Amino acid sequence: MFFISWGSRGALAEVGPGGLRHCTACGKDSWFTKMLAYRVRHVYWLFRWVTDRTPYMICGNCGAAHGAEEGDHNSPEATQAIPKFDRMGWLFGLGGIGALIATGSVAAAAGSAANRSEIAAPQVGDVYEVDLARISSKPEAPVMYSAMRVVKVSGAEVEVELAKGYYNDSRGVDRDMAAGRTSDEAYYATEHLAVPRKALAKMYEEGVLTDVRR
Known part of the structure; x- marks a missing residue:
């Protein structure tokens, strides 16, 4: 019997310093850190691609999360903060656009089947x-x-x-x-x-x- 190994996981990446800012949560000026939340989807862990990038900032004093500029999620520093194997894992598979499209279709179908199974039980x-x-x-x-x-x-x-x-x-x-x-x-x-x-x-x-x- 043939099984497809697929899935996804959420991950966080530290992008870099966000400068001195005022935190509305603790009411103090603090050094902030730029962060990026993202999801890595995969098939057999060899075919990987990153989705759902969300930038935010963390207060160094109280740890509160604050929204960041929407454009930050595609900035060069944000991209580099994501581990290379997460960003380019699909290159370790067959490579090419055709393989990527096929992999995405398989993952979507498998994800839908898994969701139905978990909803039923x-x-x-x-x-x-x-x-x-x-x-x-x-x-x-x-x-x-x-x-x-x-x-x-x-x-x-x-x-x-x-x-x-x-x-x-x-x-x-x-x-x-x-x-x-x-x-x-x-x-x-x-x-x-x-x-x-x-x-x-x-x-x-x-x-x-x-x-x-x-």
């Missing part, structure tokens, strides 16, 4: 990326990317807790996952929601639930 601790705007009767914004975490699995229902906030870009949720924020109890509201398993599967097929992290 949920486990406590699973985190779902969802667009809350599409399941809210009166959404606060046209797009509300957020996270739902499974807290209990009982028969045909799954009990989840919702994150307190949302983003207008899915990279916001990816950044929180990469930084470990979605594992913090304080990240979620106290209210829980019971969702039928069939409803979860339908949400995925309709693009409301976009990814599963286990």
